[in-house]
Amino acid sequence: MNEAILGLVRLQELDKALDALRQHAAKIAPRRAAVAARRAALVAQHESSKKTLTDAQVQKKNLEMDIDTKDQVIRKSSGELNSVKSNDAYKALLTQIDAAKKEKSAIEDQVLVLMETIDALQKSAKAADAEHQTQRAALDAEDAALNAEEAEDQSKADAKQGERDSYAAGLPRAARERYESIQRGRPGFLAVVPLQDMICGGCRTRLTASLLNEVMKGKDLVACESCSRLLYIPPKPADAAVHQ
Numbered sequence: 001m002n003e004a005i006l007g008l009v010r011l012q013e014l015d016k017a018l019d020a021l022r023q024h025a026a027k028i029a030p031r032r033a034a035v036a037a038r039r040a041a042l043v044a045q046h047e048s049s050k051k052t053l054t055d056a057q058v059q060k061k062n063l064e065m066d067i068d069t070k071d072q073v074i075r076k077s078s079g080e081l082n083s084v085k086s087n088d089a090y091k092a093l094l095t096q097i098d099a100a101k102k103e104k105s106a107i108e109d110q111v112l113v114l115m116e117t118i119d120a121l122q123k124s125a126k127a128a129d130a131e132h133q134t135q136r137a138a139l140d141a142e143d144a145a146l147n148a149e150e151a152e153d154q155s156k157a158d159a160k161q162g163e164r165d166s167y168a169a170g171l172p173r174a175a176r177e178r179y180e181s182i183q184r185g186r187p188g189f190l191a192v193v194p195l196q197d198m199i200c201g202g203c204r205t206r207l208t209a210s211l212l213n214e215v216m217k218g219k220d221l222v223a224c225e226s227c228s229r230l231l232y233i234p235p236k237p238a239d240a241a242v243h244q
Contacts, residue, residue, distance in 0.1 A: 002218040004175040005232040008192045014164040019188050025153040035142050046132045053121040060114045063107050070104035194234045203227035
């Protein structure tokens, strides 16, 4: 087999390995995005739980202020009872006092219900905080694992790129440039393909007898007339062992 073709086949194997590493590394970004989405959902849920408790506490404080307002009305009206001159005014003050007391009582009932609700929310919040910390730690661990995996992939890709470039530098320049021109802009594209029963291993086009003869001679680089891939006849196992 043409030595240049042998070299290009090996170069293509290195490129395939490098492409596989890059594809694996590319899958890390969506996995990291998924972890980020779960983290955002966890934070949102935690904040919503805290807001529910805060809202209940604010509502309780507002109701207590309403109770204080009713107390002021009761005290003020009670103080005016001895100073009024007519029975109608006296009765009006009594009605006002009675209404304020009933409203105060109703508000106090609401406060009691809220106090029970707040107590339950505080207990729930304590358990939720513990669960939040556990889940956040798990997400942190996933992020750390992804970072380590990404660093390892980058290290392997850098090493493989160095191996590839070093090997490519030792190939005939014309052959290397022709291979790279065919592959340029098409990651994972096979620029060198084997013949399979007079058929191009890339586009599956049947070759002419003259083109097949040129490939069999093994003197020059021969391209498929249909897809422009470089063609070669795979060596027999014994021949492959000799070339290794």
